[in-house]
Amino acid sequence: EGAMRRRGWHTQELQGELILARRWPARFDLSVETRLPPVGRKARLAHQVRQDLWRALQSLRGFSPCVSVTEEAGATLLRAGGQLDGAAPRAQAEARLVAVLEDPRNRARWLRWAR
Template identity: 55%
Template sequence: MAHQIRQDVWRALRSVRGFSPVVEITRKEGGLHIKAGGRAPKPIARNTVERIVSVLENPQNRARWVRCAGGLT
């Protein structure tokens, strides 16, 4: 799942020169906790966080990630 998320975040931010996405997944009661971000040389565009959030909150992305992970929760 982390690999799929990392790919999607990278695709959304591939225009950010030098961007390297980082994704961490931990099990929590009732599901998973996903922490995503990345590294990039400064200056970083102001909308970078919003672009990452839009990838993470996209229902179609979430459904695909769960399918690819074999239904893990």
């Protein structure tokens, strides 16, 4: 409810938080967070992160990515993860998510793209 669907992805911005998810309502069964400098285009950042999440976790059966972007205290709070239908090695999946979010090349590319 309330999410706009475009090209198979639901996007909702509510009270400064943008959520991007394949399935609605969005579920963060797995999630990790990081902080980035402020960005101009939250939706572009969310889509870039979502693509990298999918590349890293597409072999995880039942995984559907979700990304949340919020501007907070002069920074961008990014929560990435998603819905997980089925059993999976949670710690291993979250370690992969952390690796994606903390990769300096990913972060630089995301920030360029979301200016």
